[in-house]
Amino acid sequence: MSIEIRDSPQFYLTAPSPCPYLQGKQERKVFTHLIGERATRLNDVLSHGGFRRSQTIAYRPACESCKACVSVRVPVADFVWNKSFRRTLRANQDVISDMRAATPTSEQYSTFRAYLDERHADGGMADMTVLDYAMMVEDSHVNTKLVEYRLRGDNLPLNRHGEGPLIGVSLTDVLADGLSMVYSFYEPEMTDRSIGTLMILDHIHRTQELGLPYLYLGYWVEGSRKMAYKGRFLPQERLGPNGWDRVEK
Template sequence: MNTQATTSPQFYLTAPAPCPYLPGEMERKVFTHLVGPRATEMNDLLTQGGFRRSQNIAYRPACESCRACVSVRILAKEFKPNRTMRKVEAANADLVSTAYPAQPSTEQFSLFRRYLDHRHQQGGMSDMSALDFAIMVEDTHVRTKVIEYRRRPEEGQDGPGQLVAVALSDIMSDGLSMVYSFFDPDMERRSLGTFMVLDHVRRANEMGLPHVYLGYWVNGSRKMGYKVRFLPQEHLMSQGWTRYQQDAGE
C-alpha cells in the first residue's frame, strides 16, 4: 500500500442539491481540503481561480445547466465610494474596527445567532450551535482574521464598546477575501454590510493589496445584487479576470 502523502490537492464533486439562490435550479460543487503546510498557497491559487473557503474546504460551483455564479473582486486602489457609500461611512463614523486572531467569543456568537434568527431562519446555517460557530472561525489552516466592529466607548465607560458587526476574512498575497460577515439586525439603517466592505477596501489599500474578494455574485438573486455596486471590479470569466461593465438597467 502506498502511504506517501500527495502534494497535489484531491478534488471531489458533491451530489446535486436545490440551489439556495435561484428557485428551480440544482447546484453541484467541486471541493478540496485546505490542510497542511501548503494550505495558504493553495488558498491563494484557488481563490484566484474562483474558489471560496469554508473552514478547511475550498469549493466552487460545478452546476450542469447554470453559470449564474460569478466570482467578484474589487479593484481596491481604483475604488472610489459613491455618494450613498459616503453617507454610510458618515453614519458609521462612531465605529472602530479591530482585527484579531481567528478565535471565537461568546459575544460574537450571541450576535451571530441574532443575525441568523432575524435574516436567515430557513438557511443552511440556521441551526448552528456555539460549537459549530467556533469551528467555522477556528478551523482554518490559512491566514485568517476576525474583524470586530464596535461603537467607540463613551467617556467614562469601562471596557470595549458595543459589538455591532463581525467579519471573518482571509489575508491573501493579492488581497483580502471576505469569508463571512454578520451584524446587528436592529441596525439596518447603518448599512453595516456595506460598511464592512468599505472597511476592507480601506484595509487592502493600507496593506498594499490590490483586491477585495467578495465571493459569488449571482445574477438574478436579489440578496447578491449588492456586490456589483462596488466599482470598479473584475469578474472571473472563461477568458480570466475581466473588468466588469455595468448594464444601464442594473
Template sequence: MSIERRNFPQFFITAPAPCPYLPGMLERKVFTHLVGADARGLNTQLSQGGFRRSQNIAYRPACEGCQACVSVRVPVNTFTQSRSFRRVMERNADLQSQVVKPKASSEHYSLFRGYIDARHGDGGMADMTVLDFAAMVDDSFVDNRLVEYRLAGEDGALIAAVLIDILGDGISMIYSFYEPDFASRSLGTYMILDNIERVRRLGLPYLYLGYWVNGSRKMDYKARFMPQERLTPNGWDLVRR
C-alpha cells in the same frame, strides 16, 4: 488564472442539491481540503481560480447547465466611493474597528445568532450551534482574522464582525454578521468599504467578495462595488458599470 500544479490537491464533486439562490435549480460543487503546510498558499491560488473557503474546505460551483455564480473581486486602487457609499461611511464614523485573532467567543456567537435569526432564519446556517460557530471561526490552516466593529465609548458594544482571509494578493471576506437593530447603518456595506481600505493599507490589489449570482436578489448588492473584476472562462474581466 492558472493554478500551480505542484502538490496539487485531490478534488471531489458533491451530489446535486437544491440551489439556495435560484428556485427550481440544483447545485453541485467541486471541492478540496485546505489542510497542512500548503494551505495558505493554496488558498490564494484557489481564490484566484474562483474558489471560496468554508472552514477547511475550498469549493466552487460546478452546476450542469448554469453559470449564474460568478466570482467577483474589487481592484481597490481603482475603486472610488459613490455618494451613497460616502454617506454609509459617515453614518458609521463613530465605530471602532479592530483586527483580532480568529477565536470565537460567546459575544461573537450571540451577535451571530441574533443576525441569523433576524435575517436568515430559513438559511443553511439557521441550525448552527455554538460548537458549529466555533469550528467556522477557529478551525483553519489558513491566515485568517476577525474584524470587530464596536461602538465608541466605555461600553464598546460589538455590533458587527467579519471573518476574513489574508491572501497573497488581497483579502477575502468569508462571512460577515451584525446587529440587526442597527440596519439603518448599512453595516454590511460598511464592512465591505472598510475592508477595501484595509486592502489598500496592506498594499495589496484585491478584495474578494465571493459569488455574485445573476438573478438572485440576495446577491445583488455585490454588483454595486464598481469597478470590479468578474471571473469568466477566459480569466478575470474588468466591469466598470
C-alpha cells in the same frame, strides 16, 4: 518498498442539492481540502481561480446547466467612493473596527445568532450552535482573522475589556494578493446604518493600507436579491471563461 507522495490536491464533486440563491435550480460543487503546510499557497491559487473557503474546504460551483455564480473581486486602487458610500461612512463615524486573531467569543456568537434568526432563519446555517460557530472560526489552516466592529461614545455599555457594543464581525482570510471576506454578520437592528456596506468599505480601505490589489467578495449571482449588493462596488472584476473581466458599471 516504494512510497507514493501526493502533493497535488484531490478534488471531489458533491451530489445535486437545492440552490440557495435561485429558486428551482440545483447546485453542485467541486471541492478539495485545505490542510497542512500546503494550505496557504493552495488557498491563494484557488481563490484566484474562483474558489471560496469554508473551514478546511475550498469549493466552487460546478453546476451542469447554470453559470449564474460569478466570482467577484474589487481592484481597490481604482475603487470609486461615490456619494452613497461616503454617506454610509459619515453615518457610522461612531463605529470603530479592529482586526484581531481568529478567536471566537460568546459576544460574537450572540450577534451571529441574532443575524441568522432575523436574516437566514430557514437557511443551512440556522441550527448552528456555539460549538459550530467556534469551528467555523478556528478550523482554518490559512491566515485567517476576525474584524470586529463596535460602537464608541459616551454612556455606552462596555464589556469586561472596556470595549463598546459589538455590532458586526467579518471572518477574513489574508491572501497573497488581497483580503477575502469569508463570512460577515451584524446586529439586524442596525439595518438603517448599512453595516454590511460599511464592513466592505472598511475592508477595501484595509486592503489598500496593506498594499494588496484585491478584495474578494465571493459570488455575485445575477437574479438573486441576496447577492445583488455586490454589484455596487465598482469597478470590479468578475471571473469568466477567459479570466477576470473588468466591469465599470
